[in-house]
Amino acid sequence: MTIEDIALQMTPGIGTKGAAHLLELFGDAQSIFVATADELTAKAGMRPEAAQQLIRRKGFPPAEKELVHCHRNGITAIASTDPEYPALLREIPDYPHVLYIKGDAEALSARCISVVGTRDATPYGQTACNRLVGGLAERVPGLCIVSGLAFGIDVAAHRAALAAGVPTVAVLANPLPGVTPAQHTDVARDILAHGGALVTELHSQSKQNGNFYLARNRIIAGLSAGCIVAESPDTGGSLFTAHCADSYNRTVMAVPGRITDRTSAGTNHLIRNRKAQLVLTADDVIRELMWDLGENPARLRPKPATPELTPDEAGLLGCFRTDDPLPVDTLGELSGLNPGELATLLVGLELAGAVRQLPGNRYMKLWN
Known part of the structure; x- marks a missing residue:
């Protein structure tokens, strides 16, 4: 320099x-x-x-x-x-x-993957984000999660990386040493304390006019081998990040959602229009990026036999007393959960590979 x-x-x-x-x-x-x-x-x-x-x-x-x-x-x-x-x-x-x-500037040259999404994240989107980041952290050495420190999925991705013990890079649309939004200053401190980095292209004399967010998103895409859109409506900055990643010949991936959910309309459209590969698990991401066929594939950690479930997820899994599929209504009766809680836990179990959804809104247990 x-x-x-x-x-x-x-x-x-x-x-x-x-x-x-x-x-x-x-x-x-x-x-x-x-x-x-x-x-x-x-x-x-x-x-x-x-x-x-x-x-x-x-x-x-x-x-x-x-x-x-x-x-x-x-x-x-x-x-x-x-x-x-x-x-x-x-x-x-x-x-x-x-x-x-x-x-740590070296974090920017690690095995970077970006995880982005809507600012109005739902429990489903946060669960998907946590599962994917946690699973990648378990399996991929040298991993670094890249996002934009915005509200919603972005900050959830940073927090998931910190919880999993892997570095994370926040790309900011403001000059350093400031942090935008200011509410995430504590997260930024944690990022720095755990081997990650805050990065921007803006010098301190840049005029702040709120027009730097889209330019910031191209850096998020450019730093990463692949981009995961965890949850997004049919408009928003995360779709622009996906567009940038696609134009840079990076792998674009998206987590599907229910067709009735507004916050999954963007991810569903990416998948439908073949602009993104559908991913449900960390293994899906690893295969899409061909990290299992890299220079030293033996370095990839073996997949844990049994991913850790939350107590609530384990309790719901216990409602499957046989290998027979169960309708959602039956699961609701057995678990005593309301429909919203039940839907969130079923997403977590499905992302963990513990259950599979079948036609007719039924679920089958996959673990013995």
């Missing part, structure tokens, strides 16, 4: 794709700033006014201030030409040239 890297980012008229174009032609930021006006206009095809901004080094005074800000707040800045820059992110066409990071 050099001051030229930050100055390139802070030069007026040089956007994300413009910086990527210049870096492709000149190799690094230092070479860009020693280029002549003719080289910038003829070789790079820049407008003369934009080329003059570089020639006059307009980005250097704010870059110097930014370096002071980073040092004062314990922020690490890395450039796309640095060896520690995450390789997967560097592959996307609109990669950010500079990343600002608090925490």
